[in-house]
Amino acid sequence: MAVKDALLALLADGAQYGYQLKSAFDDATGAAWPINVGQVYTTLQRHERDGLVEADGEPDEDGRRPYKLTAAGREALAEWIDTPIEQPIASRDEVSMKVLIAVATGVAPAMEVVSHQRVAAMETLQSFTALKRDAHAEPLAWQLHLDRLVLAVESEIRWLDLVEQRLATVDTESTASDAKPNAQKNSHGQRSAR
Amino acid sequence: MAVKDALLALLADGAQYGYQLKSAFDDATGAAWPINVGQVYTTLQRHERDGLVEADGEPDEDGRRPYKLTAAGREALAEWIDTPIEQPIASRDEVSMKVLIAVATGVAPAMEVVSHQRVAAMETLQSFTALKRDAHAEPLAWQLHLDRLVLAVESEIRWLDLVEQRLATVDTESTASDAKPNAQKNSHGQRSAR
DNA sequence: ACGGACATGTAATTCGTTACATGATTTC
DNA sequence: GAAATCATGTAACGAATTACATGTCCGT
Numbered sequence: 146m147a148v149k150d151a152l153l154a155l156l157a158d159g160a161q162y163g164y165q166l167k168s169a170f171d172d173a174t175g176a177a178w179p180i181n182v183g184q185v186y187t188t189l190q191r192h193e194r195d196g197l198v199e200a201d202g203e204p205d206e207d208g209r210r211p212y213k214l215t216a217a218g219r220e221a222l223a224e225w226i227d228t229p230i231e232q233p234i235a236s237r238d239e240v241s242m243k244v245l246i247a248v249a250t251g252v253a254p255a256m257e258v259v260s261h262q263r264v265a266a267m268e269t270l271q272s273f274t275a276l277k278r279d280a281h282a283e284p285l286a287w288q289l290h291l292d293r294l295v296l297a298v299e300s301e302i303r304w305l306d307l308v309e310q311r312l313a314t315v316d317t318e319s320t321a322s323d324a325k326p327n328a329q330k331n332s333h334g335q336r337s338a339r
Numbered sequence: 340m341a342v343k344d345a346l347l348a349l350l351a352d353g354a355q356y357g358y359q360l361k362s363a364f365d366d367a368t369g370a371a372w373p374i375n376v377g378q379v380y381t382t383l384q385r386h387e388r389d390g391l392v393e394a395d396g397e398p399d400e401d402g403r404r405p406y407k408l409t410a411a412g413r414e415a416l417a418e419w420i421d422t423p424i425e426q427p428i429a430s431r432d433e434v435s436m437k438v439l440i441a442v443a444t445g446v447a448p449a450m451e452v453v454s455h456q457r458v459a460a461m462e463t464l465q466s467f468t469a470l471k472r473d474a475h476a477e478p479l480a481w482q483l484h485l486d487r488l489v490l491a492v493e494s495e496i497r498w499l500d501l502v503e504q505r506l507a508t509v510d511t512e513s514t515a516s517d518a519k520p521n522a523q524k525n526s527h528g529q530r531s532a533r
Numbered sequence: 534a535c536g537g538a539c540a541t542g543t544a545a546t547t548c549g550t551t552a553c554a555t556g557a558t559t560t561c
Numbered sequence: 562g563a564a565a566t567c568a569t570g571t572a573a574c575g576a577a578t579t580a581c582a583t584g585t586c587c588g589t
Binding site: 162163164165168182183186187190204207208209210237 | 566567568569570571577
């Protein structure tokens with residue numbers, strides 16, 4: 146739900162046919178997100194199907210098939226540009242999901258899952274930082290992308306720290322009253338079979 | 340690529356049939372990620388196809404169809420648990436993509452896109468913070484989920500700030516030497532037709 | 534008698550992604 | 562003449578999502 150719109154923008158910006166759109170995309174994003182050319186063509190077809198884009202008939206003498214935006218396409222592009230992207234409250238994050246599942250079930254000690262993930266995230270952070278250090282000659286887009294990655298991983302680490310704290314407090318609280326922190330909540334299933 | 344594994348974990352933890360897995364998932368995650376029951380069944384089918392899960396024959400007298408993990412399923416689960424989730428360097432972020440496309444093309448003033456997005460992110464942050472404030476009675480999973488969302492939005496805002504800075508410096512630098520900061524790079528297409 | 538929770542599924546769509554197949558032109 | 566780049570596409574898959582269809586059981 147994004148490459149789609151990027152292609153509209155690149156079309157509006159002067160690119161015309163599939164292969165060209167692919168390299169325009171690489172240039173614009175500093176090749177941050179490798180994209181398969183095939184995807185460009187399928188996306189273009191879908192856009193054509195949806196009336197956002199049109200190619201007049203057959204490929205030209207050079208074997209190229211130039212597309213252009215339709216009015217609807219320009220409208221869709223304008224809407225993408227104007228409408229900020231919102232973080233949905235139900236936003237799916239794999240790390241959160243894994244941690245929450247670990248906390249809720251008995252399949253593994255939640256604390257271990259968290260600390261494993263934390264170690265991995267720290268390593269990732271270091272590798273990204275190293276890349277940033279040597280990226281002064283790289284295109285701006287690539288540098289910005291690296292900045293985004295660093296900030297994202299940092300926020301993941303912060304969250305993992307926070308989870309560790311919360312888990313620690315929950316544990317110490319419950320050892321004073323309840324003895325089974327990680328056991329099944331018994332809130333699902335086991336409802337009077339028959 | 341996550342609900343999939345979560346279901347394996349819930350199966351290992353005692354849940355057995357589709358509907359039960361659905362509510363176990365809701366409980367475990369504090370209903371942070373609403374999931375359609377249909378998805379549980381289709382996922383279960385795929386798992387069965389892949390030999391990770393098996394149901395003996397037909398539904399029981401109560402119309403239920405209890406599944407259990409196979410050896411391969413337990414292995415897949417163990418691998419999911421042990422292997423930390425890595426942030427791929429090519430990780431696709433819609434906000435980054437939109438901003439980078441705006442910077443690279445002439446479809447819209449990049450600064451405006453950034454500040455629009457920033458306003459939206461600030462609003463989202465406020466709404467999430469408000470939810471957190473009133474969430475003391477909510478399940479731990481839900482609170483942790485909110486924490487994750489807040490940290491994620493904060494890191495988005497930090498990145499947008501950074502982009503604004505970078506864009507400002509690039510602009511002032513280029514006004515001293517080059518006059519066209521936002522124009523097409525001419526690195527794609529226009530390669531000697533014929 | 535009705536609604537809601539319990540329980541199972543199918544069909545269809547979307548977007549992203551990969552692997553494959555084909556051929557012309559350019560460059561070394 | 563071989564390899565890289567340019568250029569087009571198809572087939573198929575994965576995962577998430579939505580909408581729909583069906584039926585039981587329980588409580589009020």
